[in-house]
Amino acid sequence: MILTTAVTRDWTQRRTAKRERLEAVRSLTSGRVLAAGRIRDALQALLRPGDRVALEGDNQKQADFLAEALAGCDPEVVHDLHLLISSISLREHLDVFERGVARRLDFSYAGPQSTRMAQLLADGKVDVGAIHTYVELYARMFVDLTPDVALLCAEQADRDGNLYTGPATEDTPTIAEAVAFHDGVVLVQVNELVDHVTRVDIPGDWVDLVVESPRPFALEPLFTRDPRHIGQVEILMAMLALRGVYERHGVTTLNHGIGYDTAAIELILPTYGEELGLRGKICKHWTLNPHPTLIPAIESGWVESVHCFGGEPGTERYVAARPDVFFTGRDGSLRSNRVLCQLAGQYAVDMFIGSSLQIDARANSSTVTEGRLAGFGGAPNMGHDPHGRRHASAAWLSLPTGEAPALRGRKLVVQITQTFRSGGTPAFVESLDAIQVGKDAGMPIPPIMIYGDDVSHVVTEEGVAYLYKATSLSERCEALAAIAGATPVGRDMTERRVEELRRDGLVALPEDLKVDVRRADRSLLAARGIEDLVAWSGGLYDPPAGFRTW
Amino acid sequence: MTSRTHDVYADWRALLDRASFIELGARARAVALLDTGTARELCGPFDRIESPWLEPQGVVPESDDGVIVVKGRLDGRPAVVIAVEQAFRGGGVGEVSGAKIAAALSLAAGDNRDGTPTAAILLLETGGVRLEEANLGLATVAEVCSALLELRPLQPVIGVIAGALGCFGGMSIAAGLCTRLIMTREGRLGLDGPQVIESEAGAAEFDASDHPLIWSIDGGTQRTGTALADTLVLDDVTAIRSAVIDAVAQGVPAEHRSQRLGELRAHLHAVDPADPPEPSGLAAAWATASPQEGDAQ
Numbered sequence: 001m002i003l004t005t006a007v008t009r010d011w012t013q014r015r016t017a018k019r020e021r022l023e024a025v026r027s028l029t030s031g032r033v034l035a036a037g038r039i040r041d042a043l044q045a046l047l048r049p050g051d052r053v054a055l056e057g058d059n060q061k062q063a064d065f066l067a068e069a070l071a072g073c074d075p076e077v078v079h080d081l082h083l084l085i086s087s088i089s090l091r092e093h094l095d096v097f098e099r100g101v102a103r104r105l106d107f108s109y110a111g112p113q114s115t116r117m118a119q120l121l122a123d124g125k126v127d128v129g130a131i132h133t134y135v136e137l138y139a140r141m142f143v144d145l146t147p148d149v150a151l152l153c154a155e156q157a158d159r160d161g162n163l164y165t166g167p168a169t170e171d172t173p174t175i176a177e178a179v180a181f182h183d184g185v186v187l188v189q190v191n192e193l194v195d196h197v198t199r200v201d202i203p204g205d206w207v208d209l210v211v212e213s214p215r216p217f218a219l220e221p222l223f224t225r226d227p228r229h230i231g232q233v234e235i236l237m238a239m240l241a242l243r244g245v246y247e248r249h250g251v252t253t254l255n256h257g258i259g260y261d262t263a264a265i266e267l268i269l270p271t272y273g274e275e276l277g278l279r280g281k282i283c284k285h286w287t288l289n290p291h292p293t294l295i296p297a298i299e300s301g302w303v304e305s306v307h308c309f310g311g312e313p314g315t316e317r318y319v320a321a322r323p324d325v326f327f328t329g330r331d332g333s334l335r336s337n338r339v340l341c342q343l344a345g346q347y348a349v350d351m352f353i354g355s356s357l358q359i360d361a362r363a364n365s366s367t368v369t370e371g372r373l374a375g376f377g378g379a380p381n382m383g384h385d386p387h388g389r390r391h392a393s394a395a396w397l398s399l400p401t402g403e404a405p406a407l408r409g410r411k412l413v414v415q416i417t418q419t420f421r422s423g424g425t426p427a428f429v430e431s432l433d434a435i436q437v438g439k440d441a442g443m444p445i446p447p448i449m450i451y452g453d454d455v456s457h458v459v460t461e462e463g464v465a466y467l468y469k470a471t472s473l474s475e476r477c478e479a480l481a482a483i484a485g486a487t488p489v490g491r492d493m494t495e496r497r498v499e500e501l502r503r504d505g506l507v508a509l510p511e512d513l514k515v516d517v518r519r520a521d522r523s524l525l526a527a528r529g530i531e532d533l534v535a536w537s538g539g540l541y542d543p544p545a546g547f548r549t550w
Numbered sequence: 551m552t553s554r555t556h557d558v559y560a561d562w563r564a565l566l567d568r569a570s571f572i573e574l575g576a577r578a579r580a581v582a583l584l585d586t587g588t589a590r591e592l593c594g595p596f597d598r599i600e601s602p603w604l605e606p607q608g609v610v611p612e613s614d615d616g617v618i619v620v621k622g623r624l625d626g627r628p629a630v631v632i633a634v635e636q637a638f639r640g641g642g643v644g645e646v647s648g649a650k651i652a653a654a655l656s657l658a659a660g661d662n663r664d665g666t667p668t669a670a671i672l673l674l675e676t677g678g679v680r681l682e683e684a685n686l687g688l689a690t691v692a693e694v695c696s697a698l699l700e701l702r703p704l705q706p707v708i709g710v711i712a713g714a715l716g717c718f719g720g721m722s723i724a725a726g727l728c729t730r731l732i733m734t735r736e737g738r739l740g741l742d743g744p745q746v747i748e749s750e751a752g753a754a755e756f757d758a759s760d761h762p763l764i765w766s767i768d769g770g771t772q773r774t775g776t777a778l779a780d781t782l783v784l785d786d787v788t789a790i791r792s793a794v795i796d797a798v799a800q801g802v803p804a805e806h807r808s809q810r811l812g813e814l815r816a817h818l819h820a821v822d823p824a825d826p827p828e829p830s831g832l833a834a835a836w837a838t839a840s841p842q843e844g845d846a847q
Contacts, residue, residue, distance in 0.1 A: 228714065527566075528573055531736075535562040545762045549714065550735040550769060 014183035017148070021046050021185050022208060032161045032204075033193065034211040039069040042209075044077045046185060047149060052082040053102075054147040054179065058170045058338070059087045059109060059377060060220050060310050063153035065189045065213035070151065071095040079103070082129075084147060086137055086171060087377065088113045090218070097126045106145060107375060108132045114372035121373065121441055131447055134378040135342045138171065141178035150179040150186045153217040156197045157190040161204030164197040167290075167311030167319065167334035168219060173202050174339045180206035189213040199331040221313040221544045223289045225263040228529045228549075233418055233461050236510070236520035238264035239272055241353065243513040244464035245414055245457050246282045249395045253285040255345045255382050257354020261416045263293040265353075270300040270526040272519075287345040290315040290326065290334065292543070296526035296536045298325055307344055308336040309378065314547075318540040338378070345382045350395040351412035352382040353459075356449065357421070358432050361477050361489045363452035363467060365415055366434035373437060376449050383450040385411040399456055399468045410468065413450065416459040419485030427460075428480075428489035452476075458483060462490075463509040470506060479506040568786040572713050572736060576635035577618045579673050579712070582787050583631055583794055584622035592619045592630075593650055601646045603683050604639075612638050617647035619654045625795045628666055630658050633673035636715035642680030643721060648690025655697035655707070662704035669705045669798045672698075672728065673712070677743060678719015691720035698727050702806060706730065708797045711737035712785060716768065718743040727808050730797040731779035732790065733770030739779060740768040766829035775833045778807075812841030 010016070024045040028038045035042075043066075047053065055070065056063040070078075071092040081102035085093055088110040096102045097120055106129040110117040120126045132140070141147060152175060155166040165172050179186050187209040242265060245251065256262040269283060279302050286306045288294065292315060297303055306326050311319075311334050320332040329335045345352065356365035367374050389396075389411070396409035417427045438446035456468040462483040470476035482498045484490025501507040510517050527533045530543045531550065574582060581589045593599055595613035604611040616638035620631045632654050634641045643651070651672075658668040679687035698707055709728035711717045716738030717725050725731060725739060733739065742750075744758035757763060766772060773779040783793045820839035821827065827835050 522573060528570060532566060535565040538562050539560070546759065548761050548765070550765055550771070 018183045018185055021048075021149075025209070029209065031159055032208065032210055033159065034187070034209050036065075036211050036214055039065070039211055040072050042187075042211075043069055043073055046187070047073070047078045047081065049078065050080050050082070051148045052084065052145065054084045054141065054150040054152075054175050055093070056150070056152045056172065056175060057085045057087045057089055057093055058168075058310065059089070059111075060222050060312075061153060061168045061170060062090055062218040063151050063189050064090055064092070064218045065211075065215070066151040066153070066187070067092040067096075070101060071099065073101050075100040082106075084137065084141065084145060086134055087111070088117060088375075089220070091116075094120060094126075103127060104129060106130055106132065106137060106140070108134050108137050109375040109377040111374050111377075114374040118371055118373040118437070118441070128441070128443075131373075131375045131443070133376050133380045134171075135339055135381050138174045138178070138339055141175065146182045146184065147175070147179050148184050150175050150184060152176060152186065152188045153213075154188050154190050154202070156192050156194045157188060157207070157210040158194055158197050158204070161188075161207035161210060162197050162200045163188060163190070163202040163204075163207060163210075164199055165201040166198075167316055167336060169201055169336045170310040170338045173337065176202050176206045185209070187211070189217065191216040198333070199329045201329075201335070219313055221547070223258055223291050223312045224314065224544065224547055225258075225260055225291075225293055226530050226547055227263065227267055227293060227525055227527050227532065230260050230264045230267070230522070230525060232520045232522070234260050234264040235268065235522065235524055236461050236515075236517060237261055237416055237418070237459055238268050239515045239520060239524075240461075240464055240508075240510060240513060241265055241414070241416060241459045242268065242273055242278070243276070243515055244508050245351075245353070245412065245459065247276065247278055249351075249398045249412060251282050251351045251395045251412065253349040253393070253395075254283065254351040254353070255287045255349050256291070257352070257379060257382070259355040261355045262353060263291065264525070266291060266293045266297055267525045267527055269297040269302050271524050273302070274300070285349070287341050287349055289336070290319050292530075292533045292541060293527070295533050295541060298322065299536050300526075307341050308334060309338045309341040310336045313544050314542045317542060318537045321540050342378055342381045345378075346384075346386045347389050349411075350393055351414060353412075353414035353416055354379055354383060355417050356415050357427070358434070359415060359417065359428050359458070359480075359489075360432050360452070361428070361430065361480065362473070363415070363455040363458060363476065363480055364432060364448050364450070365452075365455070366432045366447065366449045368432075368434040368437050368447045368449070370433045370437065373441065373447070375447070379449050383413050383415075384454040385413065385456075401468075410456065412456050413454050414457040414459060415450065415455055419460050419462065419483075419487050419490065426487035426489075428484040428487035430488050460485065463507055464513070466506050466508070469504075475506065482507045565784075568784065569788065570785050571787050571790045572734070572785050574787075575637065576616075576633035576673060576675070577620075580618050580620040580631040580633040583671060583791050584620065584624055584629065585626065588622035589620045590622060592621060592654065594618075599646055599650070601644045601680075601683065603644065603686070607682050609639070609682060615644060615647040615650065616641065617643070617650045619650055624669065624671070624798060627798070628661070628668040629671060629798070630654055630668060631671045631673065634676045634721070636675035639680055639682070641676030641715050642678065642682075643676060643687055643691060643694070644680040644683035645686040645690055647680075648687060648694055652690065652693040652697040655694070655701050659697070659701040659704055662701070667705055670701055670707045671794055671798075672707065672709045672724065674709055674717040674721055674725055675712070675715040676717055676719070676721040677715065678721050688720065691724065694721075694724050695727055698724055702727070702729050703802060706798050706800070706802055708732065708794055710790065710794065711739055711770065711779070712790065713737045713770075716740070716743070718746075726778075727806070729802065729806060730781070730800070731773075732781045732783055732793045732797060733773055733779045734783055734785045734790075735765075735770045736785060737770040737773075738764065738768035739770075739773050744768070772829055772832070776836055816841045
C-alpha cells in the first residue's frame, strides 16, 4: 500500500491576505475608523486586481459613498474586479465597469439602470456571470462566490465596529457573515459614528473598518403607493382576487408584491373584506415590507404579524408603535432581514401574489422587456412552489398535487394584471421579450421571472383562471386565454369554450364569484390618498416629501 | 379659518369620515355644490359639442369638451357652476370649452340684468390653455376673463381650487379676477406650473419633483396665508359647499382684489427677486408692505 505524501500547503492564505490588506490601510485608520477624505486611497490600498467585491446595493438602501469612491479608483491600480451587487440602482454601479475598475458582474436586479446595463453588455464592457434571485446570490456568497471584500452601509457604528442598521437592515448581516467568517475584509460606511449604538444589529467582531459618510446613505421609498392612483380596474381585480382566491382558499399567510394591484387589495380589506366577514379568516400573517397601504388593515384588526425584508421610509414611528405586529428590537425600531424574510416567504407562507409586465400563453412571466435587462429581484423566490416544504395548511392542501402515496399541497402563486397595460400594450403576449433579450445577451437560460408551471392562479379584470386545476398543458393555456381579453393570447377564445371552462371550475368570471362589477369604485378604498393613510395611522406615518400633496 | 382647518387635520377619525370633494369628477363636483335636486346641465355631452381640433391631432375628443356647466340653486338662490374636468387633457381649455365658460358667465350677467340675480362658481382644475388649440385657446381665455369682468360687478364669481391638479396658466388669471377664491391645502395656484418653470429655467430655479417646495409656494395654505386666496377649507363636500355659500352671501365687494393695485404693487416692491424671502416668510413681508404715497388704492 502506498501512502500519498501530504503536500505541504499553506492553509491560511486568506487570513494572511486579510492581514496584509489591513496592514496596507493602517496609516489611514485610527483603530477601525477610516478617514472619509482618504476613502479612495484606502480602497486602492485594500483592493487587489481580480478581487471579488460585494458592493451593497439593495433594492432600497445603497452604500453610495463607497460606490462613488470605488468608481473613482484608478483603473491602473484597481482593475478587473468581480462585483456582486444585488440591485444595480446607481449610475456609479455601472461607472465602475465603464472605467475598467471592474470586469465581471453577478447581480439580481437592475431596474433603474436596466437600459444602460443592456448597452454595456452589448459593448462588451461587462461579463455577466448570471442574473440571480436575491437569496440565490447571497447563497452563492457562502459557496463559490465568497467575496474578498464587502462594502456595506449602516446607520451607526461605534468605535468597536458594532453596527446599528436601523429599520432597513435588509441584506447587510448576510453579506457581512459570508465575508467576515471567511477572512474577507468588511468595510462599512455609516451615517454617524457614536459612542453607543442604538442596538447591535451586527457585532463589531464581524467588522474590520468603518467610515463616516459625509451624507446619509440613499434610501428609496420603493414600497409606497399613493392610493390616489388606484382606479376602478385595480379595485375590480382586487375584489375578484379577494373572493376568487383569498376567500376560496382561506389564505391566512401571504406575501404581496409591489404595485397598485396588490395595494388595492390591501386597501379593500377593511371595507369589502369586512363586508364579506373575512376578518380573522384571511390575511393574518404576512411577510412584507411595511407597506403604507397596509396601515388601514392593521388598524382595523386584520393583521396579526408582519415580518419584513426591509424597512420603508416614513413608516418608522408607526412600526415602532405596533410591536405586537412587527418585529422590533429593544430600541423599539423595526428589525428587517431580507434573507430570513425570503426564507419565510418560501417555506412559511401559503401564497404569493404579484404583478407582471408580460405573461405568455403558458403563464411564464417577466419584467424584462425589449432593451432593458432588469433582472428579477426577489419575485422568483416568492413566486414558486418550494418542494422542500413538509408542513400542511388548509390553503396549501386546497391545491392537491402529486400522486399517491406522495399526495401533497402546493403554494398559491398568483399573478395579477390588467389585460392591457397603459398605452394599450398587451400584458399577454405570444412570446416574452425576455426570450429575445436572453438570446441577444448570450444567456444560457432565458430571464423568465416566474415559470408558468409554478403559477397556480391568474387574475385579470375579466376573471380568475385556476391553472392548478388544469389536467393538461392545452387546458392550462385555454384557462389563461379565457381571461386574457382581446390580447394576442385571448382573442381567439370562443364563448362556448369559456362556458365549459367555467363549468369545470377552471375559470371564474365576476358573476361566478358574486362580484358586483358596478361596485368596483374608489369608495371601496379604505384610504384614497396619502393623507388618509396618515389619518389611519393616527399621525404616526410620516410620508416621504415626494408623496406629500399639501 | 386656517386654525379650524388645522384642527380638522388632527382629528383623524373625522378626516376619514369626510366625503372627499377631490375624489369627485367635475360633473359630480358641480352637482354636489348645488341644492339637492336643482342641478340642470347646459350643453351636456348629449349635445355633442366637441372640439374640432383634437381628432386631426390624434386625440380622442369628449362630448362635453371637458367643461361642465350646471345651473341650479345654491342655498335657494340661482347659481351657475362651471367645472373644468381635470381628467380630460389636464383640464386644458380649448376653443369650445372656453366658449362654454365665457358664454355661461355672460348669460349669468344677462340674467342679472334681466332681474334674476345669478352667482357663478368656477371649479378650476386646469393647466391653462390646451396646447393642441394654441392661439384659439389663448383667445378664448381672454373671452373668459372678459365675461368674468362683465359678471362680477353684478354678482359674486367664486373660484374653487380643490385639487388635485391645481390652477395654472391662463386660467390662473381668471382665478385672480374672481370675487373670492376658496382653496384646500392640496390645491395649487400659480401662473406657470412647476414643470413649465423647470423646463424653461432649469431644476436649480425650480425643482418640479420637490413637492414641499411646490406646495410651499403654490399650495392652498400659502396662497390663503398671503391673501392671494381667501378661504382655506378641508377637502370635504359639506365644508366646501358651506364655504361657497358663505362666499356668495358676502356679496359684491366695493373693490375686487385685482383692482387693489396699490396693495399688489407694494407686495411686488416688498420682494427682492435677487434675494427672495423664504416662502414661510412671505406672509409677514407682505403684511408690513404698505402702498406707497400717492398710489391709487
